[in-house]
Amino acid sequence: MAERFGGKFSPQATPETQGQQPNALSEVAPRHPLAARPVWLVVAAAPFLFTAFGEPAAGLAVDFAAFAAIAAAAFVTREGLRAEAAFNARKVARRPAFPRKGLGAGLVGAGLFLGAYAPGAGFLGPIILAAVGVALYLLAFGLDPMRDKGMEGVDAFQQDRVARVVDEGEKLLAGMQDAILRAHDRKLDARVGQFIAQARALFRAVEDDPRDLTAARKYMGVYLLGARDATARFADLFSATRDAKARADYEALLSDLETTFAAQTRELIENGREDLDIEIEVLRDRLAREGVPSPLTVETKS
Numbered sequence: 001m002a003e004r005f006g007g008k009f010s011p012q013a014t015p016e017t018q019g020q021q022p023n024a025l026s027e028v029a030p031r032h033p034l035a036a037r038p039v040w041l042v043v044a045a046a047p048f049l050f051t052a053f054g055e056p057a058a059g060l061a062v063d064f065a066a067f068a069a070i071a072a073a074a075f076v077t078r079e080g081l082r083a084e085a086a087f088n089a090r091k092v093a094r095r096p097a098f099p100r101k102g103l104g105a106g107l108v109g110a111g112l113f114l115g116a117y118a119p120g121a122g123f124l125g126p127i128i129l130a131a132v133g134v135a136l137y138l139l140a141f142g143l144d145p146m147r148d149k150g151m152e153g154v155d156a157f158q159q160d161r162v163a164r165v166v167d168e169g170e171k172l173l174a175g176m177q178d179a180i181l182r183a184h185d186r187k188l189d190a191r192v193g194q195f196i197a198q199a200r201a202l203f204r205a206v207e208d209d210p211r212d213l214t215a216a217r218k219y220m221g222v223y224l225l226g227a228r229d230a231t232a233r234f235a236d237l238f239s240a241t242r243d244a245k246a247r248a249d250y251e252a253l254l255s256d257l258e259t260t261f262a263a264q265t266r267e268l269i270e271n272g273r274e275d276l277d278i279e280i281e282v283l284r285d286r287l288a289r290e291g292v293p294s295p296l297t298v299e300t301k302s
Contacts, residue, residue, distance in 0.1 A: 110130070172228045199261055
């Protein structure tokens with residue numbers, strides 16, 4: 001059944017949606033701009049399946065192995081692009097622990113080598129073809145992130161704690177997003193996406209200052225766990241009954257959660273500014289006692 005899209009410029013736009021982006025789900029899961037490319041690796045490898053059946057047993061096995069290697073390369077490349085998108089979306093992030101795109105390049109090279117190899121024909125031609133394929137792969141997809149981002153001057157232990165809590169929070173948000181899909185209602189999908197964007201703003205604030213983890217931990221754990229479970233129960237009920245009151249209660253819950261998360265995010269940011277002001281004042285006093293003119297100024301808060 002067709003569903004009408006809603007958003008900032010739609011005829012049904014409400015005062016609440018006037019200030020939002022047309023598609024709130026665009027903020028839910030970071031998407032790599034090259035996310036659609038890996039499927040073309042599978043398409044390019046498909047001829048190996050057709051030629052395999054005209055080969056003897058050994059040739060059939062080699063052609064199947066070539067296709068399987070390139071198809072596996074498409075899978076790990078897709079995962080690598082997802083990891084890179086998540087890396088790019090964060091201000092502070094560690095490089096991916098496993099170089100998935102590097103593995104994808106190796107699998108493409110192996111698949112092309114197997115596909116081009118013929119007994120008695122030598123290895124030079126297949127090696128050259130594999131090298132060209134790897135080069136084209138790297139040109140199309142690039143390398144995995146090789147360095148941590150935003151980690152300079154950050155306590156590694158504290159940042160690891162934050163990373164673990166953020167990862168758990170992201171899993172809860174993903175569970176919440178998956179659960180609401182069972183309600184089969186695009187407006188509810190967008191509403192949950194709006195809350196998830198607000199929750200991620202809190203994540204980013206904690207990543208910017210790991211000292212805020214203690215104050216925000218219950219929001220990133222207990223509250224999100226409750227939100228995910230409530231979403232799952234609501235989606236099951238609403239998909240079966242289309243209960244308008246249950247929908248109104250769930251949307252009210254989302255509004256309360258969003259307001260709470262926004263207030264906590266603002267508080268963390270304001271506390272960070274106050275800490276900066278105090279550090280600047282202490283430094284200015286120390287410079288003054290030592291007779292050094294201080295060029296530092298404190299911004300007046302609006």
